[in-house]
Amino acid sequence: MDPELRTLVGWGRTAPSTARVVVPRTVDEVIEALRSADERGVIARGLGRAYGDPAQNAGGLVIDVTGLDRIHSIDADAAVVDTDAGVSLDTLMRRLLPFGLWLPVLPGTRQVSVGGAIGADIHGKAHHVEGSFCEHVESMDLVTADGNVHTLTQDDELFWATAGGMGLTGVVVRAKLRLNRVETAYFKVDTDQIDNLADLMDRQSVDDEKYLESVSWFDSTVSGPHLGRGILTRANHATLDDLPKKLRKNPLKFDAPQLLTVPNVFPPGMLNKLTARMFCELWYRKSPTKHGAIQNITMFLHPLDIAGEWNRVYGPRGFLQYQYVIPFGHEDAVRRSVELMVETGHVSALNVLKRFGAGNRAPLSFPQPGWTLAVDLPVRRGLAELCARLDELVLSTGGRLYLAKESRATPEGIERMYPRIDEWRKVRAEVDPNGIFVSDMARRLRLT
Helix, strand or coil: CCCEEEEECCCCCCCCEEEEEECCCCHHHHHHHHHCCCCCCEEEECCCCCCCCCCCCCCCEEEEHHHCCCEEEEECCCCEEEEECCCEHHHHHHHHHHHCEECCCCCCCCCCEHHHHHHCCCCCCCHHHHCCHHHHEEEEEEECCCCCEEEEECCCHHHHHHCCCCCCCCEEEEEEEECEECCCCCEEEEEEEECCHHHHHHHHHHCHHHCCEEEEEECCCCCHHHCCCEEEEEEEECCHHHCCHHHHCCCCCCCCCCCEECCCCCCCCCCCHHHHHHHHHHHHHCCCCEEEEEECHHHHCCHHHHEECHHHHHCCCCEEEEEEEEECCCHHHHHHHHHHHHHHCCCCCCEEEEEECCCCCCCCCCCCCEEEEEEEEECCCCHHHHHHHHHHHHHHHCCEECCCCCCCCCHHHHHHHCCCHHHHHHHHHHHCCCCCECCHHHHHHCCC
């Protein structure tokens, strides 16, 4: 394999760095690539949907795992799929749905590799019921720094160090995933249009457990009594009886089209106060209160996947996705964080708020019981100061930032947010004593 010199960025399009990139097609080629790593080390990369720099390695080696693209088997009776780590969740869904099988955990996009989903221990709208991705991983094959392949189960400490470990324990090359069963590929959706943030959070807290999927969007451009007016959408999988007649003919159809690819022509500042206000007004008005609507995968789960490369809308300066979780009991801090954005004039059109359920055993897994908020903030003057104030707010509640979205925090802040990080470092050091696995994020945050 001949490495190719490439400049890489995260989904936020900030902080580019150049590395040698190889695309192995087999596990043996992954091991061969590891042996070619120099003192700048190596990191694995999937489909590049982490927002910051965890899948970049300036001056070093990056192993692009998308060449590992085989689905080895689908056991419909046991509801288990055995797949390479480079397969996307989109591809898996297309292959699994004809068997009536469904991935229990899906993030806001299907364009994530299985390896990336494990490395970030991704979560989704179903976290309060299903937990995070690695809780549904039966086993994974991990190539460690010595070139050995370890098959790990949830009984292994290294399994949980790899779950959410941002690729710093080795290269995940294959995994067996436990699946759910569904009658249809559609959702039965309840939508509530709510006039302010306090009522939105109260409503979302009342009976979330009745729904498999739950999420709210809010308008961050309005202040005063309507601050945080929003849309609460919750759903369960539709049964065959729920579907209208025309959809019953093919109830397991993968109904999730991508209609366009956004061109790379947008100037800096395209998303500003005016355009954000227009978007939020339209989005709020298009979703009146309605219960029992049947929606397809794109309409309910992945509206952004309808447009490829949608991050180009933010222009060449890019954007930052700030995502935190704040423990229950600190609801005032959620409101204060929204007020801070409004007061400082930083606008975000894509604002996602949901309630997490229990966390898991992984020391670096992000979810913990509480409210999680994700906002997309265009890069412009004053953003660093706003984020520093938000960091202080999050830390004061015992909350944390999501490493898969992170791109500018301080090492000291991350240390405080992840109190079990030394436990993770100990396990990692045992399998990678020479620090072969490293990334731009790992250096920036002094993770290892």
